[in-house]
Amino acid sequence: MNTLFEITGLNLDLLIFLAIDISIAIILLGAMRFVSGVSAKVSSTDELAKEDNFAFGISLAGSVTALGIVLTGAITGENAESYLMEAVGMFTYGILGLVLIKLGRVIHDRVALNKLNKAEQIKAKNISVGLVDAASTIATAIVIRAVLLWVHGIDISTFTAIICGFIVSQAMLVLVTRIREYQYAKNNQNDSLQEAFENGQVALAIRYSGQVISTALAVTAASYFLSYSPDTLWFNIFAWLVFSIVMTLLVSILTAIAKRIILWGINLVEEVDHQSNIGVASVEMAISISIALILTALMA
Template sequence: MNAISPILEFNPELLVYLAIDVIIAILLLSTMRYVMGITGKVNTTQELSRRDNFAYGISMAGSVLAMGIVLTGAITGESANNYLNEVIGMSAYGLVGLLLIKAGRWVHDKFSLNQFHKSQLILERNKAVAITDAASAIATAIIVRAVLIWVEGFDFDTFIAIFVGWLISQFILVLVSWIRERRFNRSNVAGFQQALVQGNVALAVRYSGHLIGTAIAVTAASHFIIYDPQYLVTGLLSWLAISLVMMILLKVLATIAKRIVLMNIPREIEIEQQHNVGVAAIEFAINISIALVLSALMA
């Protein structure tokens, strides 16, 4: 009995901190639905229930999952020295995360997929566009989470680091989007963005794998760089350099893996012309898997 008693010991104060974090997390997750409704001027109840708009549901699911990912970065840090500071810190990081997710979507719409009106197409039940929208939010959240875990303290330098880390993430994700679009356009009459407008779900799934996989891979930078406010610029530039290296490494290794796993299967034809979601899902899984392996190895 004495042997197991230490396991049963707990700190009541710790339970209060956990309760604070869980309550704030649930409130912020719930907020995503209303934020989407207000900013998009949409009745979310009507879209999700009465119209059964699956595309809108996919887009909102991406926002909710992205918010959850960001919140894990806020929770992973050490608890504050009192309950009020915990409430302030958790709420502040959560709200900053929410704003960065929304800002990341804006960047994706303006610089990556800027040839169509995303919100209108989602309301018109375009699942391909909804999938890419959700993926961009999730990819942004993954990198923001890594930055939240990387930084220390709760001051002006901390938020500068978070913001610049977000900027780096957007540069990397836009670069990935441009590369994917240019490659697609070289071998197809209809452009990449036009194919999404036409509802190529397979293409959207593969593209999402590239975005999310890249986001996972570039978070490895946080394992190499020590956060120091005195050398913040150097640290963030190093983060960018390592991110670019990881992006290239992921591309090379994932390409090798795809050629082995999907040997004798004309992947481009299956996904781009025949809209084969099954093959696209395998490519998605390969990108994510290689990214996870790289991130684990670098840790």
């Protein structure tokens, strides 16, 4: 056994921390399925296996992925003071992440997409709405994870920072949604983007998914420039908001340029908005996320 530890670089403490984190993660991921069914007022088993509701499955997949992303920000491993502190931290931040993910979904439903009843549409097997719901949930989780990695310890200041980071993420998602609605209306004789989602425009949902996820990645870039300190918390939160707006605009501009070059000769409005071309929309989503990833990596 000692030889195995020497070869792999593992040790008993690391394996115990791993067992603690994996066990709590599996429990919380299982809880996410239960919570998703309860919040939608349906049986997750029936929706997935009997009704074959792909929209619900996509939405649930987004929630599970989102919680997994949040949990990666809660893991401290061998840096934890003890096994108990690791378990407490993992479970506490995991529960907080689950709550914030669900709260973010409520805010997105009632503020960002206030003209669309996502719960009813998902129950009605609307895949485009399922995609939008999953993307917004993942976007929220990306920002929460960044804040978890930014803060230190478990106290009032860290929870305040996490909540404030969550609020910033929701504000940016609402802002981006309003901008995309304006652009869609401008290009489509004042048609409604939310009505397009309701009508099952999958290509538009894919494009929108790339836009909100890239926005979330842009928001996380602030964590590379601001040092966490309880004494300057409110200044840092304000700076995070300002930096998020600047980064979101920068990502949008670079993405627009990249799309024109990579998709040269293709009328994106005609292909995605009018013909619901899923292939072109998928490339748009990939470009949006790629530009945001590259830019945030450079910032780091």
